[in-house]
Amino acid sequence: MKKFINDVDNLLAESLSGFQAAHRDLVKVHLDPNFVTRAEKPKNKVALISGGGSGHEPLHTGFVGYGMLDAACPGHVFTSPTPDQMLAAAEAVESGQGVLFIVKNYAGDVMNFEMAAEMLPFEHATVITSDDVAVENSTYTTGRRGVAGTVIVEKVVGSLAETGASLAECKALGDKVNSRTASMGVALTSCTVPAAGRPTFELAEDELEMGVGIHGEPGRRREKLRPADEIVADLVTAILHDLKPAPGSEVLLMVNGFTGTPLMELYVLFNAAAKLLEQQELKVVRSLVGDYTTSLEMAGASITVCLLDDEIRKHWDAPVHTAALRWGR
Amino acid sequence: MKKFINDVDNLLAESLSGFQAAHRDLVKVHLDPNFVTRAEKPKNKVALISGGGSGHEPLHTGFVGYGMLDAACPGHVFTSPTPDQMLAAAEAVESGQGVLFIVKNYAGDVMNFEMAAEMLPFEHATVITSDDVAVENSTYTTGRRGVAGTVIVEKVVGSLAETGASLAECKALGDKVNSRTASMGVALTSCTVPAAGRPTFELAEDELEMGVGIHGEPGRRREKLRPADEIVADLVTAILHDLKPAPGSEVLLMVNGFTGTPLMELYVLFNAAAKLLEQQELKVVRSLVGDYTTSLEMAGASITVCLLDDEIRKHWDAPVHTAALRWGR
Numbered sequence: 001m002k003k004f005i006n007d008v009d010n011l012l013a014e015s016l017s018g019f020q021a022a023h024r025d026l027v028k029v030h031l032d033p034n035f036v037t038r039a040e041k042p043k044n045k046v047a048l049i050s051g052g053g054s055g056h057e058p059l060h061t062g063f064v065g066y067g068m069l070d071a072a073c074p075g076h077v078f079t080s081p082t083p084d085q086m087l088a089a090a091e092a093v094e095s096g097q098g099v100l101f102i103v104k105n106y107a108g109d110v111m112n113f114e115m116a117a118e119m120l121p122f123e124h125a126t127v128i129t130s131d132d133v134a135v136e137n138s139t140y141t142t143g144r145r146g147v148a149g150t151v152i153v154e155k156v157v158g159s160l161a162e163t164g165a166s167l168a169e170c171k172a173l174g175d176k177v178n179s180r181t182a183s184m185g186v187a188l189t190s191c192t193v194p195a196a197g198r199p200t201f202e203l204a205e206d207e208l209e210m211g212v213g214i215h216g217e218p219g220r221r222r223e224k225l226r227p228a229d230e231i232v233a234d235l236v237t238a239i240l241h242d243l244k245p246a247p248g249s250e251v252l253l254m255v256n257g258f259t260g261t262p263l264m265e266l267y268v269l270f271n272a273a274a275k276l277l278e279q280q281e282l283k284v285v286r287s288l289v290g291d292y293t294t295s296l297e298m299a300g301a302s303i304t305v306c307l308l309d310d311e312i313r314k315h316w317d318a319p320v321h322t323a324a325l326r327w328g329r
Numbered sequence: 330m331k332k333f334i335n336d337v338d339n340l341l342a343e344s345l346s347g348f349q350a351a352h353r354d355l356v357k358v359h360l361d362p363n364f365v366t367r368a369e370k371p372k373n374k375v376a377l378i379s380g381g382g383s384g385h386e387p388l389h390t391g392f393v394g395y396g397m398l399d400a401a402c403p404g405h406v407f408t409s410p411t412p413d414q415m416l417a418a419a420e421a422v423e424s425g426q427g428v429l430f431i432v433k434n435y436a437g438d439v440m441n442f443e444m445a446a447e448m449l450p451f452e453h454a455t456v457i458t459s460d461d462v463a464v465e466n467s468t469y470t471t472g473r474r475g476v477a478g479t480v481i482v483e484k485v486v487g488s489l490a491e492t493g494a495s496l497a498e499c500k501a502l503g504d505k506v507n508s509r510t511a512s513m514g515v516a517l518t519s520c521t522v523p524a525a526g527r528p529t530f531e532l533a534e535d536e537l538e539m540g541v542g543i544h545g546e547p548g549r550r551r552e553k554l555r556p557a558d559e560i561v562a563d564l565v566t567a568i569l570h571d572l573k574p575a576p577g578s579e580v581l582l583m584v585n586g587f588t589g590t591p592l593m594e595l596y597v598l599f600n601a602a603a604k605l606l607e608q609q610e611l612k613v614v615r616s617l618v619g620d621y622t623t624s625l626e627m628a629g630a631s632i633t634v635c636l637l638d639d640e641i642r643k644h645w646d647a648p649v650h651t652a653a654l655r656w657g658r
Contacts, residue, residue, distance in 0.1 A: 002517040002534070002628065004557040004594040006601075015593045018600030022582075022616040057592040077593075188331040205331070228333040253351075260589045262625050263386035264344045264406075265333040271347030272335075287351040291620070296591050299331065299626060327655050 001197045003297075008194045012054055012076055019061060023323045026065045033082070035089035036061045037071045046161045046170045047071070047093040047122075049086060050102040050154060052109050053078040055193070056214060059151065059293045062324030068158035069102075069322075077193050077296070078215045080108035086116035090124075098123035098167040102154055102174060104146030105130040125167055127174030129153050131183040131304065133242040134211030134219045147214050148256040148293035149181035149304045152316070155325065159315035177312060182242040184235045185219070185302030187212035189260060191295050210234060214258070214295045214302075228265070232272035235303045240280060245307050247281035252306040252316060257291040260299030266290065273303050286316055292324065330526045332626075337523045341383055341405055348390060352652045355394045362411070364418035365390045366400045375490045375499045376400070376422040376451075379431040379483060380415065381438050382407040384522070385543060388480065388622045391653030397487035398431075398651075406522050406625070407544045409437035415445035419453075427452035427496035431483055431503060433475030434459040454496055456503030458482050460512040460633065462571040463540030463548045476543050477585040477622035478510035478633045481645070484654065488644035506641060511568040514548070514631030515560055516541035518589060520624050539563060543587070543624045543631075557594070561601035564632045569609060574636050576610035581635040581645060586620040589628030595619065602632050615645055621653065 005011050013031055020029035028037050035051075050060040051073030060072035071089035075081035090099050099120060103113045105128050117124050131149030138145055157174045165173075187209040190199035200216035203209060208231070211219025245251065255270045257263070266289050274284045286308065293302070306312065319328030334340050342360055349358035357366050364380075379389040380402030389401035400418035404410035419428050428451050432442045439457060446453050460478030467474055486503045494502075516538040519528035529545035532538060537560070540548025574580065584599045586592070595618050603613045615637065622631070635641065648657030 002537075002554060004517075004560065004590065004597055004630065006556040006558050006597070011593070011597065014600050015596040018596030018598070018603070018618075021603040021613065022584075022596065022599050022618045054593060055591065057596075062592075188333075208331075225331060227335040229335050231333065255351075259591050260626050260628070261333065262384065262588050262623060263391075263620070264340070264383060264625075267344040267347030267351065267386075268333055268335070268340065269347070270351050271343050274347070274350040284350065289347075289351045291592070294591060296593075297589055297628060299589075301333065 001192050003194060005194060011194055012074065016074065026323055033085040033088050035071055035073045035085050036064050037089065037092050038065055041093060041095065042070065043095050044097060045095060045164060046097045046167050047090065047095060047099045048102060048158055048161055049073065049089050049093065049099060051081045051086065052104050053080060055296045056294050058324030063151065063154050063322050065322035067162055067318060067320035068154055068325065077195065080106065080112045083112050083116035083119065086113060087119060090120055090122060094122045100167060100170050101126040102150065102157065103128050104150050105143055106140045106145065107142065108140065123167055125171040127153060127171060127178065129178050131178060131181045133182045133238050134184050138213060139217040140215065145213055147183045147185065148254060148302050149178065149183045149306065151292050152181055152252065152306050153177045155320060156312055156315040158320065159318035177306065180307040181304060182239040183302050183304040184238050185212050185300060186210050186231055186235065187258065187298055187300035189299040191216055191298040212300060214293060216295060216298065228268050229272045232269055232303065233276060236273055236276045239303060239305050243305060243307055245282055250283045250285045250308045251277060252286035252308055253277060253284045254288040254304040256293050256302045256304060258295040258298040258300040259291055260297050261301050263290065266301060269301055269303065330521050332523060334523060340523055341403065345403065355652055362414040362417050364400055364402045364414050365393050366418065366421050367394055370422060370424065371399065372424050373426060374424060374493060375426045375496050376419065376424060376428045377431060377487055377490055378402065378415065378418050378422065378428060380410045381433050382409060384625045385623050387653030392480065392483050392651050394651035396491055396647060396649035397483055397654065406524065409441045412441050412445035412448065415442060416448060419449055419451060423451045429496060429499050430455040431479065431486065432457050433479050434472055435469045435474065436471060437469065452496055454500040456482060456500060456507065458507050460507060460510045462511045462567050463513050467542060468546040469544065474542055476512045476514065477583060477631050478512045478635065480621045481510055481581065481635050482506045484649060485641055485644040488647035506635065509636040510633060511571040512631050512633040513564045513567050514541050514629060515539050515564065516587065516627055516629035518628040520545055520627040541629060543622060545624060545627065557597050558601045561598055561632065562605060565602055565605045568632060568634050572634060572636055574611055579612045579614045579637045580606060581615040581637055582606060582613045583617040583633040585622050585631045585633060587624040587627040587629040588620055589626050590630050592619065595630060598630055598632065
């Protein structure tokens, strides 16, 4: 295992301390329990809180800031955060309008956020993301997995929350975006959980895992490496089979790297995916390309399509000011 | 070799087409000869043009846009662009105030930009970046290599150029930033040039290359993997030995990933480096953490320190609107 670490047990705390040191203007990192809030607490808005295992950065800590999350609760690598983290985060950021949890659909995360919700002394609701069309049920889920589409949910609901919208309105928009968003990924290599010290799975030099999960969970099938266009065609076909968009629909196309794939190749994937969508008479009017929901050092990528409407597009375009997404102010 | 490609010979063109499709609002990609310009040609400013081999994305194409470059000329992977690209780019973006080339110090790039400069029908100057303190002279250079510090040069001079500053002023600021910026990198794995099909160098499972170049060139020494803090201490020591900053100096600290290193680990490096700088009574007042000057899929990272002054800080903070760096508007 080759990683830049000092001590596996201290990896998360050191990484969060570095995140704090790099982004003092944006965030405040709280240790023990671990959670990240904005540097300045906003007033009189629904508090958006997300969280999940570490190893997917910038998700979720990199999305704390104006126009997106109020707080994020990072667990240890690929391990759910615990209810005490969510409760402490909620106490720190709630400002009288209630708390919306945004949770990727993994059994551990869902259970722990539910436990926190039951103890929460505030009005609350939860949006569970489940954009991964690769498999129904899986290693760590009942139902579909929540993956990179979660970034879009957090951005869009984050913008709405800044307008002073109610908890019910934020919850409704989050569910809507999730229902209009579909993703699927492919791995070229495994990743290595630091505490385990060896690769999560093995792929031969000529193999890929189609439909892989962001923790290296199995996808639809193990298959031989193929040209990028063929890989993308399978991903896009699965996504459109799920979304069934009407011709002429406007979409946001996201190509998300898992870490180990060069940006040059992510744009090859974007090129292929955009052409396929246009062949289906879809209009690619918004884009996001880069590493936004990663799987430690895994080489691979996912494609996400979000069906826009006026409301979603407006909130996607609205200003955001976080460590990992920033535009408009 | 596991990569998302269709045809090695078409990789650059497909990647640039994807870049165009994703960022139509920001850039215009020109093929054959290959160069990238802003979507809208600015008027009456010094035209900033950079370029170099591909495989380092987002450098340089990702930095074309308001507040940074006017054009970038990508060569094939790890191969210098040719003078026809630079001439075509200059013809497209020159707006009466001359052309400033920003060139990383590699023999092929320097030679080709010099040839273009000689043929250029415009007033022109060149800033050569040489921030890598690892080695004097190397596989592809006479003198020091230009690496991730180039991003800072392009950002700072890019801001100055927007103010209507003269060619001489832009050249002088570029040289100043370069002289106040030092970098050094470390590789945990090699990278594979697509056309070669096999790793550029071999590292054993317990080895790292200290002082590696961004094409996988040898650095100072091959050594055993060590804790992150020790690796960072060596990098920071080499950088400060070069810069010799006065106590109390304000610095920009950049931790740049080469692609294959998780963001979580880049923040571990930032944490260690920031502590060391503070122990030297330096003030880390600006930061940049992420993949900005990459080496295909290499796992590894570099540390860059730029000694700020009021002028450099002001231009670093100024608005920028590119695919890879965006803030302030």
